[in-house]
Every structure is written in C-alpha cells, then in structure tokens.
Amino acid sequence: MRRLFGTDGVRGRAGEYPLDPPTVRRLGAALARTLGDRARGVRFLAGRDTRESGPWIERELAVGIRSQGGALVSAGVIPTPAIAYLTPRMDYTAGVVISASHNPFEDNGIKVFSGSGEKIVETLEDRVEAVMADQSWSVSDASESAGVDEVDCRAEYVDHLLRILPPDDRRARVPIALDCANGATATVAPQLFERLGFDIRRIGCDPNGRNINLGCGSTAPDLLARTVTETGCRLGIAYDGDGDRAIFVDDRGGIVDGDAVLLMCARQLKAEGRLKGNAVVATVMSNIGLDMALREADIEIVRCPVGDKYVMDELLRRGLSLGGEQSGHVIFSEHLFTGDGLATSLQVLRTMEVTGRALSDLAAGLKKYPQVLLNVRVDRKVDLKTIEPVAAVMEGVERRLAGHGRLLVRYSGTEPLLRIMLEGRQEGEIQRWAQEIADAVTEHLGRGM
Template identity: 40%
Template structure:
C-alpha cells in the first residue's frame, strides 16, 4: 500500500497547502502520540524546529495534538535536526520531532519523527502512524492531558556533544573559517562550537527572519560563501543546510567539495586509526564512481543504497558500518549520532586540516571524480516514468553506458521532479545520454 503523507524524509510540503497545514500537524501529533504511548509512565516528546515563520504554527499544532492524547511536550526552539535526535535519547523521551523542510525555501515546511532510540522511524512505523491519522483520535481524559514546557539548556547540551566528537585534545587555533548556517537551525550553535574550539569564525547566514532560510546562502547556494572565503583569505568554508544535517565544504581557492570527498577523507582517517567498522562506507546510488574506485584502492567497499539518508542508515545498521552519507552532504557517523550531522562532519574536517597541515584543496581532493551530470525535470502531473517512450529512452541510455558508466533515474520524494543522473569516463557521452532522457521526460510530462 502506498503512503499518503510520508515521503523519503518525513512529511513535507508547501505551508497551508497540500499536506502541511496546522490541521494535519495536529493529526500527526495525535497519531504519533498514540503509536508511542506504551506503558503506564508519563510519556514525553521533544520538539525542535528550524527558523521558518511557519514553524510557530506547526509547533503549536503538534503541541495541541500530543497533549490531547496525554503526552508531555518539551520544546527546544531552533536547533539542528541531529540535536533533536540526541535530546530524544538523552531525555529518555518516547518520541522526537523536528519541524523543518531542510534545504527547501521558507514557504515549505516538514515534520521528521525520531523514535526513542534517536533513529528516524522505519517505513512500517510511518505506515502505522498514517493508519492512525485516518481514524478518530483516542483523546486523553481531562486529568491526563499532557503538559508543555520550553527548556533553556538544549543548545548547550548539543554544543558540548559535538565538541566531544573530536576529542578533548583537539584545537582549531590559527584556522580562519567561513561558516554559512543558511539562516537556519544552526545559526547559533555551530558558530559557537567552532569558535569555542579556537578557530576564527567568519559567519554568514546567521540572521534568520523567518523568510530567508536557504535564500542565497547554505549548502545549496554556494556563491556567497565562495566569494567570502576568497575575500577573507580563509583556510576553509563550511556550508550547512536549513536544518544542519548536511555539509558542503569550500576550499581555500573557492572550489566546491561535495559529500563524496568528505566521506573519502573521514573514511581514510578512520581506517588509518582502525576505527572504521564494516570494512567500508555506505552511500547512495548518486555517489560518484570515483569514490568507489578510490575506496577499492584502500581495500574498502562502497555499499550503495537508494537515495535518502534513512536508507543509508538502515544499511549501516544492518551491515555494521559506522560511516555513511550522501553526495549532497549528509554525513552519518554512528559513533557520534543517529542521523546526519553537518556540524560533527565539519569538526572532523577541521580536525584533519589541523592534523595534516595541508591546504583544504589538497586534503579534500583524494580522488578525481568521474564525469557526472545530474539534471532535474519538473512535471505537472501523472507518472512520466511509466510512459513507454520514456522507458525506451532509458533503455537506450543504459545500453549506451553499458560497461562505461551508470545511469540513475528517480522521482523526487518531496517534489514533482524527475532526477536524471549519468556518469562515465566520456563526459560528452554522459551529457548526450542525460539530455536524451530529460527530453523524453519533458515530452511525456
């Protein structure tokens, strides 16, 4: 059975349209609360958010939903997604909720749910909650309605935890770091953590106003940080997204370093210290073939999953891996957290920069990427990938690349977009293949 509300990363949509309304948020609270209300203890949910204007509305609706079914609510205010996962475990909560649409514009919002272990919910758990959302809620008796409160020490707890991820002896003194927080959830905590470890921090994207999250800043809009790194003569630039679960790096020359190179660096250093478990790294089908070849040269495996950090995490747990991520910048290090954490990844990169004494352009260029091209085709309705002409174009493209590269076609889980990616040793061939498939999708859409 298909899912009506949950996509690849929780529930997401345009605010006050489609699924992202106050009414639906309250239903989520009631259904998720009912699903996790087990035993006779006082049940607790931790709710965090990013800096979107609609966060107030969604938060209030969730609080109403959870308290109406007898759950107590702890609100943290703006904090990164991994901070909510951490606090859910530390506070022995039954459930954690992050209100965010990640890298999407401010007009969108989303709801991500974490279980008591701090991990994102399984498909089965989300389906169970969807089923409950379709039913009338089991409201708590008047004397059992939940209470709601805000806590003031959530930021400090998270800052302490991420600093511990690089060890007490590590210092960043002498480093000049441009840090772009996307006017999002990490605008206070990440600059504080890096500054406390000794670096000179030049922050951008740290003045949220409710409507400027991800606007011309952050990991999906790098022009500002690239210019700032070069202008300031900084050692490195670090760009987070709206909820700070992903990281993209800019080297001292202003060049982009994606998640594949970051994974290569982290895996290499951990393998050298015999800290890498699973004899490899987990990534998605979107990661570059160059990363796979590089790891193979170190006798390490690259295990691929479908797109989505939740699927990376599932494979990491199944196979006993402690490092995984996505080319887009999600970095999951299970020794330090239960979900992608851009700040922890940033600290690990800075620690290597200090330890190796190399410029970022050298440290973070461990392999030459195979030519890779990704294009997005927006469609207005229907199912373009089921069109016979599109199927034929995909088959032709796969035959063309056979033995020389890869083709990955997928529908976005959060917006009406078909993503077409190809890679191979012949850049011109890759471009022809992608353009042919995109044209077929456009004609069918």
C-alpha cells in the first residue's frame, strides 16, 4: 500500500486511490481506532468544501467511524479553519476536513485535526497508516445505510472572527471586493463582511460542485484586480477553495501576497507590544526582501520548510505569535494554530483602520528581489550533492550571488519535480543562472518542463 498522508493530509483524484470508497471507509475506521477514547466516546466534527465528491467521501468516512463505535457529525460546507477552531470548543475527539484546497474540482483530500485543533503530527499519521495496513481487522458494513448527523455551527465561528474586528457603521460606504473561489468561504464571507458594515462586490460566490477555483480565487486574482480598479474598491480579497489562505488586491490593483501581509502585520503587532518573541516565522520560499524589511524594523525572521504545518511547529516551539507563507497561509497563534483566510483579512483591515493607511501604502514597505521559479521533471530523486556536475553549477551560482540573493533547490513532496528558486538583483541574470541549473539537472536526472 502506498503512503496515504502527504504534505497536507490525504489528497488525490476523487474516486481513485487513496480516495476510492473502500480506502476512505477504512481510513475512517482507522482514525477512530487510532484517535478514539472509547471511555469518552469517539466523536468527529467534519466539514467540507463545495466539490461534488465531498458528500460521498464524508458518508464513507462516517461508515468507517461508526463501524468502530464512533460518530461523525457534519458541519456541512464550512472553511477549514472553522473546523480547527470548533473541534476543541465543542469537545470533539478530532476534526476532519474534506477538501483539496486550491486544486480543481476533480481532486479532493482529507485533513485531520486533533482534539486541540491542530493538524495531527506525522508520528500520529504514521500510526494511522500502520492501523490501515494491519489486516487483522476489517470494516463492518452494518451501519452502511445510516445517514450523517448534521450541526450548524457557522455562527460560533463568525462570532469568533468578529472579536478580531467588531462591526462599525462607519464602514457603510467602504467598498471591498470578495472572491470566494466558489468554495467554502462562499457560505460565510459575504455575510461576515456585511455584518462588519462593508459594501461588498461578490466574485466566486455561486458554487455548483464543479466550479471551485475555476478562473477565480487566490490562485487566479486577475478578475478580482479588475473588479477593484473598475469599481473603485478600497481593496479586494481572494480565498482558496477551503478558506485557509487569502491573497489581497490593493486600491491600485496590485497583488499583495503573504510576504507583504506578514510584514505589515508584524510591524503593527510590534507597535502594540503583541509580537511575541519579536520574531516572525516564514518558509524558505518567502522573498529575501522580507528578511531585509523585517531587519529594518528590528524584527527577527525564522525560516522553516514549505507547509503551514511547519510554520505552526515553529510557532509552538518558539512561543511566537505570527508566521506564514508567501502563498497566503498566515497564522496568528493568539487566534488559531492554522492558516485562516478570513482571520487574516480582518487583521489586514484592522491594520488599515488603526494606521489610517491604504493597503498599497502598507504593502509598499516590502521591496521584493526578482525571483525566478523553474520546475524540472525528474525520473528519480537523489541528493544533488552526489552528482558532481550539478553540484558544480550550483556552487558557481552561489559564488556569483555573492551574498546578494538566494538559491533554493528542493524536490516536490507530491510530484516528480525538482523546484529551483533563485533570487537576486537582476532578473535576466538570475533567469540565466536558474536555467543553467535546470539544464544540468535535466541532463542527469530527467527532462525539463
């Protein structure tokens, strides 16, 4: 059996392994056997995004969980961070989210949260996989015909968000644009921002099961940018399919990513004495310009591998309050230990209101170095240091950067790809250098793409 858990839970094409009905059902049973406490009962709170495969995956999980004496209660279509927030507060054993984030509708996935609202650690994933592989037990189909119990808990999540930024009638004439990616935030975001008092323009708020992330959302912000500039909005906010990340468009139509959000929020938290440890966690993919801007603000930056779970690990280990990714996953640990696009939106809006500055002005503090990203398809994944011609090219690039840039070369955790990221002062120059590395890798490990 291939490994189930990847960098962000279980993910694949709906209906195919590992998201075929028998495997999903057995996974539900394995989760109940691994995470459950029979003395207290085994109760899972589930949520999903708007993909057409979500309901049947939820039902199969429920059958598996019930076969082990547990119960799954569905919160329906709801953002991922809502499940992380509500699971401990409603005293569930664990939380389960059925979503493939920013992927197209054909894909889906299963993320698991502990009873304390954090993504389960890799050692626990390993235990679940070991239980899955143990053939000494089987899943009973006695409860196959039973339905899934439901609970409406969106109001509790919205109330939590309103504590970050309370409603204010003075916002009645402040226009903002929302792009909900035809995903999970479409059930919450418009109502939330109307309660806050904003005049909203809606994009991607009509999910049909197949249009999630289709030409909209955080990975396709062009329509949002046009809407902001053409309708005179103060800003635009784009979410991904499950609502754990947000990308912004400023009043001039510029894209504001997670790096800029980390900088502006770090400065504001520091000014308020709320930036724990005077440090920010960012992944290795964040632009080197963020390092320089934070250094100017006398704030330390802590780097970690790509993935919001690694950001969370560093926040917990160091006792820090802010971290995130360039992609828009931002974690404010005083609220939640996972990325929350809606909470991030409210923190940005709060910063704008407190400082009286436009988003374009706040984002201008980040001077980004040119960045080049190349993918090389590889036939195998080996340590590049052991391939002398490739290592020599990489060392040559490092020498030419001379401390005024950054080279990051890593294998994808989910695809047969080597990712090359190069930052430096001149875009044309680093493009050539990145291609030199790509050509060397292609010659020895695969073919370029």
